[in-house]
Amino acid sequence: MTAAITATGITKRYGPVEALRGVDLEVAQGEVLALLGPNGAGKTTFAEILEGFRQPIVLQSAGFFEALTPREITAHFASFYPTPLDVDSVVEMVGLKEKRDARCKNLSGGQKRRVDLALGIVGNPELIFLDEPTTGLDPQGRRQIWEVVRNFTALGKTVLLTTLLPG
Numbered sequence: 206m207t208a209a210i211t212a213t214g215i216t217k218r219y220g221p222v223e224a225l226r227g228v229d230l231e232v233a234q235g236e237v238l239a240l241l242g243p244n245g246a247g248k249t250t251f252a253e254i255l256e257g258f259r260q261p262i263v264l265q266s267a268g269f270f271e272a273l274t275p276r277e278i279t280a281h282f283a284s285f286y287p288t289p290l291d292v293d294s295v296v297e298m299v300g301l302k303e304k305r306d307a308r309c310k311n312l313s314g315g316q317k318r319r320v321d322l323a324l325g326i327v328g329n330p331e332l333i334f335l336d337e338p339t340t341g342l343d344p345q346g347r348r349q350i351w352e353v354v355r356n357f358t359a360l361g362k363t364v365l366l367t368t369l370l371p372g
Contacts, residue, residue, distance in 0.1 A: 207233065208232065208233055209232050209233065209236070209363035210231065210238075210255060210363065210365060212228060212230040212231075212254075212255060213229050214227050214229065215230075215251065215254055216228075217247070217251075224247040224250050225247045225250060225254075228251060234331070234361060235358055235361045235363060236363055236364075237358055237364045238365050239366050239367070239368055240365070241367075241368055241369075242369070248336075248368075252334050252336055252365060255334070255365065256334055270309055271308065271310035272309070272310065273308070273309055274306050274307060274308060275296055275305050275316075275320050275323065276292060276293070276305040276306060278309065278324065279292050279295055279320070279327050280292045282324045282327050282328070283327045283328070289328055289329055290327055290328075293305075295323050295327045298323075298326075298356055299319040299349065299353055300319055300345075300352075300353075301316060301319050314341055315341065315346040318338075318341060318342060319346065319349065322350065322353060326357065330362070331362060332362070332364075333357065333362065333364055333365075334365050334366070335364065335366040336366070336367050337366075337367055337368055337369065338366060338368075339351075339368065
């Protein structure tokens with residue numbers, strides 16, 4: 206298989222603190238890789254280096270789009286891409302089929318996180334980075350996120366995610 210991610214000798218220091226030391230990694234196309242570790246282990250730093258910048262790639266919240274519905278905002282973002290995924294399929298994939306026509310301002314926090322995920326995948330990327338995607342979600346929401354990851358890789362996409370170790 207073709208490598209979707211190749212990293213060799215990644216090192217990062219914050220003053221005297223060495224956050225990463227000589228990290229090597231190769232992830233094949235269509236695979237899921239989870240970086241597990243406690244807070245401060247360097248997971249997000251490593252992911253941000255691979256992304257090429259230090260900011261999150263998915264919005265923290267839909268924010269000023271609160272007057273729109275999940276379907277409307279997802280369709281709006283889909284219009285930015287040459288070959289987006291089907292909007293209704295994405296809304297269903299993230300578990301918002303029943304809420305597709307509700308105003309975002311009326312969604313729960315977990316449902317808003319699902320809208321954020323929809324915005325991150327609607328552009329049909331080959332590679333997606335998910336930094337602690339289940340934070341703040343209830344058990345049903347967490348299961349839905351893992352289902353999205355499975356569906357996404359079934360399409361031949363590559364997923365790199367970070368998550369905290371349980372405990």
